[in-house]
Amino acid sequence: MNKLKYRSDIDGLRAIAVLSVVWYHAFPEYFKGGYIGVDIFFVISGFLISGIIFENLEKNKFSFREFYTRRIIRIFPALLLVFLFSLFVGWLTLLPGEFEQLGKHISGGASFISNFILWNESGYFDNIAETKPLLHLWSLAVEEQFYIIWPLLLFFTWKFRFNKFFLILVILLISFCINLYLLSKDPSGTFYLPFSRFWELLIGSFLAYVIFYNKLNSDKYNGYLEKFNLKFFANILSLIGIILISYGLYSITKISEFPGYLALYPTLGAMLIILSGQISWIGQRVLSNPIFVWIGLISYPLYLWHWPLLSFARIIEDGTPNNMIIYTAVLLSILLSWVTFKFIEKPLRNSNDKGKKAILLIILMVIIGAIGYAIFIKNGIPDRFVKQQGVMNIFAKPRTAVNSYECNKWVPELQNVEFKNGFCMLSKNQAPTILFIGDSHMSQYQSSIWNNFSSESVMMIVKHYCLPFSSNHSMRGECKENFDSIIKLIEENKTIKKIYMTGYWSFLMTGGSAESGTRWRTSLPVMDDVASSFKKHGENLISTILNANKEVVFIKDIPDLNFDIQSCYDMRPFRLTAKRNRDACYLDYNEYKDRVTQYDNVINDILNKYSDVKVYDPRHIFCRENKCYASDEKLPYYENGDHLNDLASDMVIKDMINTLK
Known part of the structure; x- marks a missing residue:
């Protein structure tokens, strides 16, 4: 040739x-x-x-x-x-x-x-x-x-x-x-x-x-x-x-x-x-x-x-x-x-x-x-790595398994609705009385919710990137279809009396993505048009819930880390520089607050319009004395940069139940 x-x-x-x-x-x-x-x-x-x-x-x-x-x-x-x-x-x-x-x-x-x-x-x-x-x-x-x-x-x-x-x-x-x-x-x-x-x-x-x-x-x-x-x-x-x-x-x-x-x-x-x-x-x-x-x-x-x-x-x-x-x-x-x-x-x-x-x-x-x-x-x-086995097992520990049931049998409003990159599950094989909706920042609480709401039939709907609501950047295609299905469910279902919602709000608000490498590391700015569309979808969801005579509980987000939680422990077998494990496993609260204030302001603008919405903020569990802790003296609270493990998830749900009594 x-x-x-x-x-x-x-x-x-x-x-x-x-x-x-x-x-x-x-x-x-x-x-x-x-x-x-x-x-x-x-x-x-x-x-x-x-x-x-x-x-x-x-x-x-x-x-x-x-x-x-x-x-x-x-x-x-x-x-x-x-x-x-x-x-x-x-x-x-x-x-x-x-x-x-x-x-x-x-x-x-x-x-x-x-x-x-x-x-x-x-x-x-x-x-x-x-x-x-x-x-x-x-x-x-x-x-x-x-x-x-x-x-x-x-x-x-x-x-x-x-x-x-x-x-x-x-x-x-x-x-x-x-x-x-x-x-x-x-x-x-x-x-x-x-x-x-x-x-x-x-x-x-x-x-x-x-x-x-x-x-x-x-x-x-x-x-x-x-x-x-x-x-x-x-x-x-x-x-x-x-x-x-x-x-x-x-x-x-x-x-x-x-x-x-x-x-x-x-x-x-x-x-x-x-x-x-x-x-x-x-x-x-x-x-x-x-x-x-x-x-x-x-x-x-x-x-x-x-x-x-x-x-x-x-x-x-x-x-x-x-x-x-x-x-x-x-x-x-x-x-x-x-x-x-x-x-x-x-x-x-x-x-x-x-x-x-x-x-x-x-x-x-x-x-x-x-x-x-x-x-x-x-x-x-x-x-x-034999020496690191003990610490590695802490992070390798799977989440507590819970019995769950498919939604379709008891929720006809969701027939033929598929939540790709997510799921719809019931804690009991009967019609639901409580609904939890969100992304993975909701699913991290599943085992604790199942255990602490044992007297209720709980339904949890999770859709990553999207639920409970997002900006126009993400609210399209399957995401928009799933969001519309949630609206229909709320309007037509008679057994559900209370709805909890949470999500990775900064991620949902900005349309951030894992591919962009922005999660856990930096903050994306909230543009005016993005904030406007995020508010519109949030207000639409909350108004629909209230107009259907159902209670609303809005759960604010946990602190997301700007460091790898594993760096709090001596796990890395080899380093180029001196040992870099953190002396203390926490965020500086003021730095964290500066980073998330722009997101909090958008959330508060939405919530200030609804006096009937109950609001729970879990950050006081982790943040005190100008520090937001990622672990106790022995065990981590996080499994990665923005998801809690079962230990901390249970702390949040129990505190929420006591706070909202």
């Missing part, structure tokens, strides 16, 4: 893409849109791969065997090294639950289905991105899934003389529409799934088609504009491309609705820069600069190496490591990338017997994947 003529400006564009991603991962507070570098990679990849396929199809030299052999030689070696490194460091440093997840991600990464695994994990209870050393492999999985499908489609289109331009355009538009449609239905799916991402690679394919089928020879493949020497026009296009990418880096953040229309900034920007070719000043003087080219050459191993190093540093340090560690991780990733490229990737690409080497690499990848899966099914091999 023939290869396209080398273009140094494309390596320079790769450098911009990878540096954006690395800098974003290292210092996300300063480079908020850096993750769009992945979208630039997609365009470059679609352009180069499609160009190679077009050229070899037209010369009748295309070979599936050789195509996939080259992909394996290109992708597998550096990836295997990163897997081995992650296994070694994970064995030494990760707690059982963390190592179990790493094993699953290695297995998924080795089979190139990481994007589906991460999509399945994403949600309310997902741990934040920084604690997943192989999170970045989702994009590699999308590319490889594209490489499985796209050569086959192009081959059969060429074989049967179908219109390739029409094929590219139709699939590109369908994928882009899927991306727009899913964004409101399943934001995580839109981000991770291949069919909502293929359009980005197809932008590169579209450009490759336009250039190649304008009758350019392979040795003139530097760009359509170069053929006609339109240097001025090339400069304009490359400048627009840089502006689009720069605007995306500046304006897009991790809480933006992405990809959607916003992904057009990096993808169209990359397309224009590639189109302008090396005759533009930016392509010739900037992107073809030796430093940019060198970084572009090591961009693939650099993408693979940098994130595990940064992620392991954050895990080991139980939070954000100091700047010295971050800078060291970045520099080490560059060094490892150069070593990988110089001594492994390059020799393999230039070697003979690529077919045999590809088979060996496949066998090694299968073995690594099997090892990862074995770690996953062995629950992270907890016997590695």
